[in-house]
Amino acid sequence: xxxxxxxxxxxxxxxxxxxxxxxxxxxxxxxxxxxxxxxxxxxxxxxxxxxxxxxxxxxxxxxxxxxxxxxxxxxxxxxxxxxxxxxxxxxxxxxxxxxxxxxxxxxxxxxxxxxxxxxxxxxxxxxxxxxxxxxxxxxxxxxxxxxxxxxxxxxxxxxxxxxxxxxxxxxxxxxxxxxxxxxxxxxxxx
Numbered sequence: 001x002x003x004x005x006x007x008x009x010x011x012x013x014x015x016x017x018x019x020x021x022x023x024x025x026x027x028x029x030x031x032x033x034x035x036x037x038x039x040x041x042x043x044x045x046x047x048x049x050x051x052x053x054x055x056x057x058x059x060x061x062x063x064x065x066x067x068x069x070x071x072x073x074x075x076x077x078x079x080x081x082x083x084x085x086x087x088x089x090x091x092x093x094x095x096x097x098x099x100x101x102x103x104x105x106x107x108x109x110x111x112x113x114x115x116x117x118x119x120x121x122x123x124x125x126x127x128x129x130x131x132x133x134x135x136x137x138x139x140x141x142x143x144x145x146x147x148x149x150x151x152x153x154x155x156x157x158x159x160x161x162x163x164x165x166x167x168x169x170x171x172x173x174x175x176x177x178x179x180x181x182x183x184x185x186x187x188x189x190x
Contacts, residue, residue: 043183093126122168142168
């Protein structure tokens with residue numbers, strides 16, 4: 001089921017990021033020099049590795065507050081919530097990452113390519129009703145890597161479809177937590 005929806009979602013995000021040539025000429029240039037950046041994101045997550053045997057796709061969202069350092073780097077603190085539904089074995093789970101992130105923006109004309117890394121606390125919770133299921137929660141170290149395209153909608157606001165890979169290895173749970181997130185990010189310069 002996961003692979004069925006992955007290709008159309010990626011295609012849709014890419015089409016949002018690449019408007020026609022007439023729109024590209026009208027897009028304003030961002031003025032985020034030495035600004036605080038507030039970001040809100042929402043999207044779908046798709047379990048990978050052994051994690052996909054316990055959960056189907058999920059939904060989630062989050063927010064971050066960051067600061068522009070120099071001209072192309074954003075340092076931010078982010079909190080998110082990802083809810084995973086059962087994948088046939090009666091499990092319901094959630095992952096709440098609280099991370100410190102660094103995003104680098106590579107200018108490509110009006111739009112910017114975003115490449116980022118993050119690390120921090122991942123709160124992993126699961127409750128199961130199947131033969132392997134038992135309630136459990138754990139805080140563990142986790143990491144993420146992401147790539148996206150930042151498209152300005154005004155001089156202080158932009159949207160960015162992003163793809164990120166999350167990884168955490170809780171010792172008390174049956175499997176490593178690995179998932180891909182496809183999200184739409186709305187960023188505002190204050």
